[in-house]
Each structure stands twice: as C-alpha cells, then as structure tokens.
Amino acid sequence: MSSYLKDLDYSVVQQCMHCGMCLPTCPTYMETKLERNSPRGRISLMRAIADSQLEAKKAFSDEMYFCLGCLACETACPAGVDYTQLFEMARAEVERSVGRQSVPRRLFRWLLLDVLFHEQWRLRLAGRFLWIYQALGLQTLVRCSGILKLFPKSLQGLEAKTPTIKRHFSPDLIAPEEFPGSRRTPGGGPSRGPATATSEAPRYRVGLLTGCVQDLIYSDVNRDTADVLLANGCTVITPPTQACCGSLHAHNGEYEMAKDYARRLLDHFDLDHLDVIITNAAGCGSHLKHFDRLLHDDPKYAAKAVQWSEKVKDISEWLVEIDFRAPEKSPTEARVTYHDACHLCHGQKITVQPRELLKKIPGLDNVPLTESMWCCGSAGIYNLIQPEMAGKLQQRKLDHIEATGATIVATGNPGCLLQIQNGLAARGVEIQAVHPVTLLAQAYRAEN
C-alpha cells in the first residue's frame, strides 16, 4: 500500500465542509484554541496528504498523536464526517512514514503492541509478575523509598499509573460455558456466587469477550457481566484462550496488525451458534463493530466479519434489548453519577441504555454529571504518551464528579475506570468508580 490516506475513498476525505460546529466539542481545541488542534484543522492536514500537498512528517505525526481519538467531533458533525476512519488511517499513515521512528519509540511500541499484546499468555505472565510484585508489598516499598526520584519524570509518571493486578484472571472465574442456574466453581478459583438465575430454559447463547487488559485488572467485571447474563436467561460461552481484539493497534496506526488480531478473534467464536457477542469495554466495542470494514477485502474472513459486526453488542445495549429483569433488592443506598466513555457515547451512540440500567437498580439516587460526554483523558494509551493533556482532562472530570456529591461514579470502559480511579485515589477522595454492570450484579446477588 502506497499511502493509507491516498488509498482511502475520497468521499470520506473530502466530506468536511469546514463549518466549525465540531470545534466547541473538541477537548484539544478547547484547551489550546489552535486551529491545527481542532477536528477541522486535522482533517485539512489529512486531506492535504491525500492530495499530495503534504508529507506525513513530524508535525503531522505530532498532531495526529495529540488528537485523543475521542470522536466527540463525529457526534457533533452535521455533515456525517467519518472521523473514526480518518483518524485510524492518519495514524497508520504516520506509522508507515519513516519520520517518527526513533529507537526508544520503536522499542516501546514493539514491546507493547508486538510482544505483550500478541499473545494473551504473555500478557497474563507479565500480569502475574506484576501481581507478585504488588502482593509482596514491593511496589509500596519502592514508592516509599524515594528511589523513583532517580528516574526521569516520564517514568515516574508511568509507574504511578500502574494498575492493580487481580489475583485471579477471567479463566479462573468463568467456565468456558455456563448455564443459567449453574453453580460450578470454574478453574478451581474462588466462587463469587452466581447471580440469581432464572428458572426458565436459556433464552440466548451469548459469547462473552473477556478482553486483554480487562482480563488482568477487571476480571471481576467480567465475572459480574457473566452473572448478569446468567440472571437474564443467557448461556455464557467464554473461550478461555481468546486473544486481544486489536483495537489498541487500530487506534495506534498498526492497521495490518489489527487485521491479524481480528482474524484470530474470529477463529475463536462459532458465530452460527451464538445469538450475540458481548463486550463490556467501550473502546473494544467500538472497534469490534467495525470488523466488517476492517476485513472487507479479505476473501476468507469478509463474510464472517460481517456476521460478527452484526452480532457484537455492548452489555448495556444487549440488556436493554432483551428487557432485562429489574433487581428486587438494593445492593447499596447511594448517590450515583454516570460518565459516558467516549467510545460508548460517540463511537457507538450508546447513552440511554447504561442510564436505564442504573435507574432500574433499587436504592440508587441517579444524579447527572456535568460534561458527562467530555473525555476523561484516558483514551487508550493517550495518558501514557500525552500525560500533560491527559492530566488536565482527568482533573476537569474529577472536579465535575466531586461536584455531584455522588459516592459512586459508574462508567463502561476499563480505561476510563482506571483513569478516574487513579485520579480519585491521588486526591484522596472516597468515591467509588465502578462499571454499571457491577452494580447490577451486586443487586442480583443481594436477592440470594
């Protein structure tokens, strides 16, 4: 391929009519007020490359990686600009150009995208080492010793963002196939107790995606998702060896790698015998729904990718679609607010369903969050590569959360959960950040 942007359908490249309606919704533009940091400015740069008036050099690269990929501009755009596609192609364009390939950057990307995420067992192994490091108190020791001050600020910042790894990963908590009413303890791991199951025969066969990072740091949310599905008459099929979906790769310019990851994931699911594929991670969901576009020219996988895209749903989307059962008991009496993950509200246009889910849980006082659709700064690995802007957005989000007086903030994406949890912990604020499905699972469990 000579150029991703030049090869892109020109109708996508030329769709912007420069009206500027997206500008007030763009977090980077609103911070800097610079046209080049706006969706309109970025699209102009992309078009200049497609028109051979510009080369993808450092300035272009910096701009594309300053963009959060939050897709707020896509929601605001009256012309229907497909920013998702433009953004992915622009970053792929950057990666195929030689200008940005410094050695440390290549090493970081190779380790992260090629090595760690390529095989789930590698990620789990790394997670296991990290868990031991944390469980033995070594992380606390290192943090208290002051030794981190000897390292560059960027590394100190990275260390502070290290997530807490779970003792048990998803295959320890969820059996490959579970039925409503089943009470097995899979993999010898601890039973967290399935939610109240329906006495009826299973109504749906559901494939559950357990994710990559999600599997290490929020495997409990995966168990909660399985429990909620079981409580609503679904048989849950969870291939234990399923691989990363490749959303991180697609959003970071590794388009060919993203295709490989999509093919591998398709191989793990028997779509003919599943009613739906469920994800509880907004960032993944928004990518998973585009497998049809990603693999449209693959003679072997194109048809299966279409079938896949038709069946992928976010957990909240699916629960509302099947008219999920309202729990009878309250898990807790609390004021709760909801943060819209960008890739759920902008990427998948899902805003009503998670709120509906929260409203049906007894005991929760739902209060609105100001700027709930404003990015929290997580944005995949954005908070690692653009810590300054990510930090500003995080603080803005936390200010709004605190102002609600809520003791719980719910959000449907692991990246947002981590970003908000880290921020709240750093502020020393006692507000819990949870996935909405966790609250629903807790409510069902309270019935037992």
Ligand code: SF4
């Ligand atoms: S994706 Fe987000 S940060 Fe990027 S141009 Fe659009 S609104 Fe701005």
Ligand code: SF4
């Ligand atoms: S709102 Fe849409 S058409 Fe208008 S400037 Fe932004 S991207 Fe272009």
